[in-house]
Amino acid sequence: MASDRQIAANRKNAKKSTGPSSEAGKRRSSKNAVRHRLASSNSRFPKEIVELARLLSGAPKDADPTFVSIDAADAQMTLVEVKKMKTETLGRFLKGDRTCDDTHQMNEELRKLDRYEQRALRRRKRALKAF
Amino acid sequence: MVYPECLESVMPRAKSSQLQRMSKLDRFLGGAPLVGDETQEQYDAFRATILSQVSEPDVINELYLQDVVDLSWQIFRERKIKADVVLIFQQRVVERLLRTSHSNPEKPYEEQDQVYAILGSRADAQLWLGNRDARKRIDAELERRGFSPDIVLAFAKLEGRMELDAIEDRIAFYEARRMAAYDAIERRNEKAAEQLKRGVRIIEGECMQAAE
Numbered sequence: 001m002a003s004d005r006q007i008a009a010n011r012k013n014a015k016k017s018t019g020p021s022s023e024a025g026k027r028r029s030s031k032n033a034v035r036h037r038l039a040s041s042n043s044r045f046p047k048e049i050v051e052l053a054r055l056l057s058g059a060p061k062d063a064d065p066t067f068v069s070i071d072a073a074d075a076q077m078t079l080v081e082v083k084k085m086k087t088e089t090l091g092r093f094l095k096g097d098r099t100c101d102d103t104h105q106m107n108e109e110l111r112k113l114d115r116y117e118q119r120a121l122r123r124r125k126r127a128l129k130a131f
Numbered sequence: 132m133v134y135p136e137c138l139e140s141v142m143p144r145a146k147s148s149q150l151q152r153m154s155k156l157d158r159f160l161g162g163a164p165l166v167g168d169e170t171q172e173q174y175d176a177f178r179a180t181i182l183s184q185v186s187e188p189d190v191i192n193e194l195y196l197q198d199v200v201d202l203s204w205q206i207f208r209e210r211k212i213k214a215d216v217v218l219i220f221q222q223r224v225v226e227r228l229l230r231t232s233h234s235n236p237e238k239p240y241e242e243q244d245q246v247y248a249i250l251g252s253r254a255d256a257q258l259w260l261g262n263r264d265a266r267k268r269i270d271a272e273l274e275r276r277g278f279s280p281d282i283v284l285a286f287a288k289l290e291g292r293m294e295l296d297a298i299e300d301r302i303a304f305y306e307a308r309r310m311a312a313y314d315a316i317e318r319r320n321e322k323a324a325e326q327l328k329r330g331v332r333i334i335e336g337e338c339m340q341a342a343e
Contacts, residue, residue: 048158048159051159052159055155055156055159055190056190056191056194058190073159076159076194077159080159080160080161081161083161083164083201084161084162084164086164087164087165087166090166090167090208090212091166091167093212094166094167094212095167098215098219099219100219100220100223100290100291100294103216103219103291103294104293104294107294107297107298110297110301111297114301114304121308125311125315128191128194128315131191
């Protein structure tokens with residue numbers, strides 16, 4: 001068990017661990033764990049989503065698309081992102097000499113992407129049924 | 132002839148006007164999912180050939196048609212990757228057998244060639260993968276030690292079963308998704324879905340034949 005002196009020293013040292021202080025450092029560290037934005041609840045392509053939603057619902061250029069068409073369009077754009085990332089993963093695998101470990105890594109990466117793909121597919125299917 | 136070259140057998144059916152179809156939706160479908168030695172021309176021709184099976188689809192069916200194109204393309208690719216992965220594991224099995232099995236099992240362990248076991252087996256396994264003559268020689272040597280090419284293949288499939296299963300699962304997932312896309316197209320246009328299914332089956336059959 002830590003002594004009172006050690007605990008006090010730990011607390012004192014912890015106060016120094018406040019992370020980045022500059023704005024640029026804060027911005028950079030906020031992206032530390034980001035590998036892709038597939039789990040983000042923020043739409044990545046708002047303009048494209050609205051345009052695609054209009055196209056899907058047949059709404060005129062100046063009219064607001066329906067919620068369901070925006071949902072379908074957002075899911076479609078996620079599927080496009082997943083397709084791109086899967087392609088990159090497979091591209092890395094097919095480049096150069098391939099080993100058993102590379103195969104395992106490729107399968108793991110694709111398996112993680114499958115989760116987002118299936119979720120987006122369900123969302124798109126549900127939304128497109130409304131049309 | 133192997134994928135993607137085998138796809139060239141279906142190319143003449145694609146007309147240039149068909150390559151321009153679906154322009155309104157194109158920018159929302161992502162680019163061609165190309166990897167390795169796949170080319171844009173092969174993909175465009177493959178896509179046009181599948182799209183030509185359905186005349187004047189509505190915008191929703193166009194989305195599902197693109198799914199059919201990409202999924203069919205991915206199914207071809209995954210089959211090729213599966214064959215590649217079997218080879219990768221075969222190479223590993225060959226290396227291990229060269230390292231651990233000996234041409235004269237009666238000889239004491241200390242007298243076996245340890246330098247070869249450490250360095251030579253890896254080099255030979257690499258040769259086995261890339262050189263037809265070396266493969267023949269190594270296959271014959273392993274057969275002499277009691278490991279025929281069929282046994283090596285069986286060991287490779289056993290060792291790689293987790294990875295091969297993962298690829299099989301993906302193929303099954305893509306096939307199920309393609310079926311779902313057919314169903315969705317069918318709900319809006321029954322005749323088109325039938326034509327499409329038949330067309331894709333023919334294209335796949337032709338590719339399989341070409342590959343054989």
